[in-house]
Structure formats: structure tokens, C-alpha cells
Amino acid sequence: MHAKLAAWVDEMARLCGPDRVEWLDGSEAEKERLEAQAVASGELIRLDHARLPGCLYHRSAANDVSRTEHLTYVCTRSRDDAGPTNNWMPPEEGYRKAGAIFRGSMKGRVMYVIPFSMGAVGSPFAKIGVQLTDSLYVALSMRIMTRMGRAVLDRLGAAGEFTRCLHGKADLDAERRIIVHFPEDNAIWSVGSGYGGNALLGKKCLALRIASHLARREGWLAEHMLILGVEDPQGRVEYITGAFPSACGKTNLAMLTPPEAYRAKGYKVWTVGDDIAWLRIGPDGRLWAVNPEAGFFGVAPGTDSRSNPNALATLQRDAIFTNTLLADDGTVWWEGGNGPAPRKGLDWRGQPWRPGLLDDDGKPVLGAHPNSRFTAAARQCPCISPRWEDPQGVPISAVLFGGRRERLAPLVCEAFDWNHGVYLGATVASERTAAQVGTIGEVRRDPMAMLPFCGYNMGDYFAHWLEMGRRIPKPPKIFHVNWFRKDAGGKFLWPGFGENFRVLDWILARCRGQGGARETAIGLLPESGALDLAGLELSQGVLERLLEVRREEWVEELAGHKAFFDRFGGRIPAELWRQHEALAQRLGATAAAR
Ligand code: SAT
Ligand code: MN
Numbered sequence: 001m002h003a004k005l006a007a008w009v010d011e012m013a014r015l016c017g018p019d020r021v022e023w024l025d026g027s028e029a030e031k032e033r034l035e036a037q038a039v040a041s042g043e044l045i046r047l048d049h050a051r052l053p054g055c056l057y058h059r060s061a062a063n064d065v066s067r068t069e070h071l072t073y074v075c076t077r078s079r080d081d082a083g084p085t086n087n088w089m090p091p092e093e094g095y096r097k098a099g100a101i102f103r104g105s106m107k108g109r110v111m112y113v114i115p116f117s118m119g120a121v122g123s124p125f126a127k128i129g130v131q132l133t134d135s136l137y138v139a140l141s142m143r144i145m146t147r148m149g150r151a152v153l154d155r156l157g158a159a160g161e162f163t164r165c166l167h168g169k170a171d172l173d174a175e176r177r178i179i180v181h182f183p184e185d186n187a188i189w190s191v192g193s194g195y196g197g198n199a200l201l202g203k204k205c206l207a208l209r210i211a212s213h214l215a216r217r218e219g220w221l222a223e224h225m226l227i228l229g230v231e232d233p234q235g236r237v238e239y240i241t242g243a244f245p246s247a248c249g250k251t252n253l254a255m256l257t258p259p260e261a262y263r264a265k266g267y268k269v270w271t272v273g274d275d276i277a278w279l280r281i282g283p284d285g286r287l288w289a290v291n292p293e294a295g296f297f298g299v300a301p302g303t304d305s306r307s308n309p310n311a312l313a314t315l316q317r318d319a320i321f322t323n324t325l326l327a328d329d330g331t332v333w334w335e336g337g338n339g340p341a342p343r344k345g346l347d348w349r350g351q352p353w354r355p356g357l358l359d360d361d362g363k364p365v366l367g368a369h370p371n372s373r374f375t376a377a378a379r380q381c382p383c384i385s386p387r388w389e390d391p392q393g394v395p396i397s398a399v400l401f402g403g404r405r406e407r408l409a410p411l412v413c414e415a416f417d418w419n420h421g422v423y424l425g426a427t428v429a430s431e432r433t434a435a436q437v438g439t440i441g442e443v444r445r446d447p448m449a450m451l452p453f454c455g456y457n458m459g460d461y462f463a464h465w466l467e468m469g470r471r472i473p474k475p476p477k478i479f480h481v482n483w484f485r486k487d488a489g490g491k492f493l494w495p496g497f498g499e500n501f502r503v504l505d506w507i508l509a510r511c512r513g514q515g516g517a518r519e520t521a522i523g524l525l526p527e528s529g530a531l532d533l534a535g536l537e538l539s540q541g542v543l544e545r546l547l548e549v550r551r552e553e554w555v556e557e558l559a560g561h562k563a564f565f566d567r568f569g570g571r572i573p574a575e576l577w578r579q580h581e582a583l584a585q586r587l588g589a590t591a592a593a594r
Helices: 003-016 028-041 091-102 136-145 150-156 202-218 250-254 260-265 309-314 418-426 458-471 497-511 540-546 551-566 574-587
Strands: 020-023 056-058 072-074 110-118 127-133 163-168 178-182 187-191 221-223 225-231 237-243 268-273 277-281 287-290 295-299 320-322 325-327 373-377 394-402 412-414 429-431 443-445 477-481 517-519 524-526
Touching: 003 091, 003 110, 003 127, 003 163, 028 056, 028 136, 091 163, 091 178, 091 187, 110 136, 110 150, 110 202, 127 136, 127 150, 127 202, 136 202, 136 295, 136 320, 136 373, 163 202, 178 202, 187 202, 202 221, 202 277, 202 458, 221 458, 225 250, 225 277, 225 287, 225 394, 225 497, 237 497, 250 268, 250 295, 268 287, 295 309, 309 373, 394 418, 394 497, 412 497, 418 458, 418 477, 418 574, 458 574, 477 497, 551 574
Parallel strands: 020 110, 056 320, 072 178, 127 163, 163 187, 237 394, 394 477
Antiparallel strands: 110 127, 178 187, 221 277, 225 237, 225 268, 277 287, 287 394, 295 373, 320 373, 412 477, 412 524, 429 443, 517 524
């Protein structure tokens, strides 16, 4: 027995005051027992067994449907170590504030102890956490999203290192909700929310915020990235990682189905992960990636057999649906899903719903919340890579950064070199989505899609990326992509989804030293004819708009880069300022004085 673990569980139980403490072993029998309890209490609803075998439905509190970044803190001793993009409080205050909400909050409840591994158990990349929670929904979700139970405890042994993760629902009152990270103590406390990214502590809290802190110390990268493999007709597979903000299509890209003409030739995409990548330098001098998760927590609305047939196949059994529409026949539905809406059902708030329902202001009432989700095991995905659990990971040829920009950023742009790529990543901006509380559509800087997830000062994070570049003998190439450019009428210029494969194809050609490119002020863009658009109806005019670099827009953008960097005081590496000045020069503008 791990004495420190036992002592910590006792201490937390004394704080939270549950009626009982139950250690979870991860067995099938245990799963069935917990599900039966959650169904009996109404926390989960069983879906129609014939059509969705083993699937469950969960409705969250109406005020608890997305990550609450304004209630999320990084508690380092020095404020500067958290940096200007994180909410900060001193560790003592974090423990005191969260502790006051936790105190006695589990009375009448059970505290579950969940040992979990991020990464295949025993992989040199893996990190172990132990989550305590009073939520059966969270316990059952952790069972899908992580490797958990006895095997992890065995691995931990009598003295292994682990991240202490305390989670409690308390009264789910947004006024009494806080998610505090203590990277210097390897601990996370989250109280007052049952929502995914706030409550499944292995995911954003451990695998990104705490892990990014560890990664800097230990010389690797913890990133908000999908990982996919592209197999060519000769059977050779090359791997790509891509960082995109939440709800910008990472799951769809990770599970992409290539256009018919490519499939006929023998191209195929393999999914390694859809949200998080841990990257290390391998013995061969390349960058290698693992997906530390075991499942997908994907956005449901918009997922249909056109946008993502692989996701649909993945969630046909043993999945948990959260805040979708619950149809009268015991199935689920969401806007942008397959088939017509069911004639009757309960919306994500639990209110009676029918197609065409309008609210008092005459606006359509959504059946599913825009951030409603499915949780399903990765191994159920038809295109899961045979190497997705490889303890060594997969070697990476290209790194993509992207966001949702209706103007400015072209479809694809290759960085001149690693440092320029870090600049591209550091200056990514994206329109806000429903995955986080805030004004949807507002453009914000989201460097490397890590703005809400970097557990330390982002100035130091950029320096760490630059340092990694110096240490990787054979670095991947870096690209910026934007699937979301629109025309003057607000219509998307690029069809996206499976057609994105055409862009991946050019990217991989570039990585092999092929594929034509032209140099522009912002980077290398596909030269005329270099993107294979056969079979796609896309006019020359639209293609030109997709690959257009408008000088005056970029000059304006430069000021945005500077304003963002200025927030960090002196902590932005000189190399990024040098990149900034070089971009200004290429645009024929003067970089604003620092
Ligand atoms: O809720 S999560 O943070 O896990 C999903 C997301 O926002 O990326
Ligand atoms: Mn994410």
C-alpha cells in the first residue's frame, strides 16, 4: 500500500465528510454496479438498448455546460510564474477558498477514489493521477477517458509519484465553483462543476496545465493537439499533430475520411488522438507523440455521417451523451446530426421539445446545447490507429496550428523554419466558440490553442518551444491552417471536413521536399496548381481568395501581435520580437517600437 496516497485520501475525506470512501478497481462488474446506482438516482438515464447498447444520457445543471475559464486559476508562489494569461492566486489562498467550499460538501455522498494513468500504463510517457470525486457521472466518464483502476495502483507501487486530484460537485452553484491548479505541489482542486473540462481532471487540468509545467522542467511538450496518421497507397504512414482551439474541428480532422478519389488510390487516415498530445524527442532525433487519453469527449452538434462518420460509428455503444436532446424513443439527437429531428423529446434543459419550437422572442429553441458532448472509448473508433497505444508514440512529420478566422489567415501557410513556426503558433487568433463561457465569435489570441491550458507563464512557454527547436535534430515542419475563411456574404470559402485531406496531402509533400510553394511575407503558400483539387468544384476566384495575403490586413494584424506580446512585459523571448520585426519588414511596414 502507498502510505502517502492512503494518508492523502484520509485527509481529503476528513475535509469533505463523505459517508463512505470507495476505491474503484476498473472492473466490468464495478461499472455495472455504478451505472445501476446512477440510473436509480436519476443522475444517468439508460438509452434504448437495441439502438444504443450500453449508452447513457446525462443532463448537467443548466449553469454548468462549458469550461469556466474565469473561475480557473494557476496557483504558483510567484504571480509572474502563472503569467498574464492565467488567473492567479497564491497557493494558500487557493487551498483556503476551495477548501471552504469542499468542507463537509460530500455529506450523504460517497467519495470515489480513481487511480488513473494518462498514457498507456507503463509507457515512459505516462503520468499517474488519483482523482477523488463524489460524482458517478465523473467516475464513469473517467473510466472511458483514462486507463483507471487496479492496474494503475499496481504500477504506482508503494511510493510512486502521482498528481493529487480532488473533485467535488458541492451544490453546483456557479458562485461556489473554482478550479485551482497547484503545479508546484502537483495537485488540482476543482469544486462546484460537473462539466467535462472542469471535472474530468485527467484531461485539461492534468494532461495540459500540470503536464505543461512538468514538460518544461523535463524537456518535452504537453500540447492541445490531435494526432493523425496519413497512409499512402504504398502503405507508408506519416503522422501529423494539430493544435486548434476547442470546438474548431479537432475531432473531425483527427477522424477525417479522404475524398473519394484519394480513397480509390489507397489513401487512409488513422486517428491516434483528438485533443491532447505529449511530445518527446526520440532516439532517432525526431519528435514523437502519444495521446495520453483513452477516449473522446467530442462536440455532438454538427456531427453527422457526412462531417464525421467515424465519430458516429464510435458512439453507437457504451457512450455517454451529455446535454443532447433526449428523444421519446430513448435515443439522442442534436442539431446538425443525422436524420430529421424526432417528433418529441426533452431538450438539454429537460423541457418538452418538438421541431420548430420557438421561445418567447420567436427564436428557435435548441434541442441540444451547442456544447453538448459524447464520451466514447477510442478503441471503438473504426479508424483508430494500430499504433495509438504504442508506448513509444508515433514520429511526427508536421505540426499544424490553426484557428477560426473568417478573414486574414489563408487556407495553409508553411513556416520558413522552426522559429518562424513558433511565431506563427504564438500569434494564432481564433473566434470564440461555445466550448467556453464568453461572447461567441469574438476574436482572441489563442497561442498554440493553449491560452486556457498553459500551466505557466506563456512567455516562458514560447521560450521552451524555441529551446525544443534547438534540441530536436530532425524537427517536424510547422504550418498554419484556416478552414474557416468566409466570403463577403458570410459563406465559408472552403468545404472543409474530408476535403481538408487535400491540404494535408500538400503539407506532407512539403515535408518530403516535394510540393510547390511560393514565398509570401507571411510564409510559404501552395503555388498555383500545387493543391490537388481534382473532383472539387472550386472556382479559380475562390481559390485565390483562400490563398490571398492582403497586405493592409496583415499590417493591422501586426499591431495585434505586438499588443499581445506587450502584455508579457519582458518575458517574450527576443527571438519572437526578431520574428515580429522580420515580418514587418517583409510586409514593408515598420514594426511598432517595443
Ligand atoms: O471540456 S473540455 O475542455 O474537455 C473540451 C474542450 O473545451 O476542449
Ligand atoms: Mn480540447
